[in-house]
Amino acid sequence: MPFVTSHMSISLDGFVAGPDQSEDNPLGIDGITLHHWHLNDPKHQVDEAFTHRLLGTRGAYIMGRNMFGPVRGEWGDSDWHGWWGSEPPYHAPVFVLTHYPHDPIEMEGGTIFRFVDSFDTALAEATREAGDRPIDVAGGASAVRQALQAGCLDELVLDIVPVVLGSGERIFDDLLEVTAEPVETATSPLATHIVYRIT
Amino acid sequence: MPFVTSHMSISLDGFVAGPDQSEDNPLGIDGITLHHWHLNDPKHQVDEAFTHRLLGTRGAYIMGRNMFGPVRGEWGDSDWHGWWGSEPPYHAPVFVLTHYPHDPIEMEGGTIFRFVDSFDTALAEATREAGDRPIDVAGGASAVRQALQAGCLDELVLDIVPVVLGSGERIFDDLLEVTAEPVETATSPLATHIVYRIT
Numbered sequence: 195m196p197f198v199t200s201h202m203s204i205s206l207d208g209f210v211a212g213p214d215q216s217e218d219n220p221l222g223i224d225g226i227t228l229h230h231w232h233l234n235d236p237k238h239q240v241d242e243a244f245t246h247r248l249l250g251t252r253g254a255y256i257m258g259r260n261m262f263g264p265v266r267g268e269w270g271d272s273d274w275h276g277w278w279g280s281e282p283p284y285h286a287p288v289f290v291l292t293h294y295p296h297d298p299i300e301m302e303g304g305t306i307f308r309f310v311d312s313f314d315t316a317l318a319e320a321t322r323e324a325g326d327r328p329i330d331v332a333g334g335a336s337a338v339r340q341a342l343q344a345g346c347l348d349e350l351v352l353d354i355v356p357v358v359l360g361s362g363e364r365i366f367d368d369l370l371e372v373t374a375e376p377v378e379t380a381t382s383p384l385a386t387h388i389v390y391r392i393t
Numbered sequence: 394m395p396f397v398t399s400h401m402s403i404s405l406d407g408f409v410a411g412p413d414q415s416e417d418n419p420l421g422i423d424g425i426t427l428h429h430w431h432l433n434d435p436k437h438q439v440d441e442a443f444t445h446r447l448l449g450t451r452g453a454y455i456m457g458r459n460m461f462g463p464v465r466g467e468w469g470d471s472d473w474h475g476w477w478g479s480e481p482p483y484h485a486p487v488f489v490l491t492h493y494p495h496d497p498i499e500m501e502g503g504t505i506f507r508f509v510d511s512f513d514t515a516l517a518e519a520t521r522e523a524g525d526r527p528i529d530v531a532g533g534a535s536a537v538r539q540a541l542q543a544g545c546l547d548e549l550v551l552d553i554v555p556v557v558l559g560s561g562e563r564i565f566d567d568l569l570e571v572t573a574e575p576v577e578t579a580t581s582p583l584a585t586h587i588v589y590r591i592t
Binding site: 206207208354356357358360364366367368369370371372373374375376377378379380381382383385386388390 | 405406407553555556557559563565566567568569570571572573574575576577578579580581582584585587589
């Protein structure tokens, strides 16, 4: 079984995306404020190290449909192929969770979006693809929650950003139990990074 | 104006107390799990340092009524005088927020519980008492939220405990804006401590 990790930026009030996600606001209203620590240039050296970690090589990704794009329900004749242009930063198979069938989308640079109808299927296929490289549960909140519920997550990295969003998507709602141990932490003015080992 | 600080232990899902607070469960169900880091003996050296910080000398405290005790509504003939025995760990005036009048209660060791009907009154009286020593907003969630709303908090220390409580009391609900900067962090297996300067 490959190592399964997830890396999420989260507000003080526990939101990993703002409300009202749309094509204009892929991260929901004000959700972008959670990501200045790795989008700014130049970066604080602590944020640089955690950006490097965020962008590390993976064998496969699992992603919720809402993270893939703003289309809801049937795909219809949508030619949506993600937020990331012609060469997404994944360079590996990305399993997108959706109940609506969709043909695979092959992008430049080795990213292939493949569409599966359950987290279990995504995990099984990602495991087959990943070999000895890690699998990353890329988000959003629901995908990470499903990973925690499935008990498959080995590591969760939280970047705690000192803002209050007020509403949006939370990871830890409706979870019966999580046992985690913080094993590393570092802070910049923009984010406090905590590496949890999930046990 | 004295330095105003608050130090709160908080779960991964943002709760500083569990649900159903009562005389048997002063911190709500499972709320005690947020406090093992400073109640355990011996402690991890990081937790030892933050316990020392938590118990540092203050000139005055502000406390919500639910933190003071389980009595609700009129005090009646209750002789409740806090959870902390005859010599509470405060050794200073403690202003308890309540709409119901109550005579001051003088305890051993310099703690005096005084009862006031608004956060503003508590802050004004605490300021007069504290001199050049800090004021501590001891909790619970509502008292800290009122301090953030009043814009009087200079520092907030969060001990992020890697448990999920599922329900209880949250600090950051219904806040319009908080601007904070993490200035220090350290972790033990039981808690990740973050010191925020509130700006």
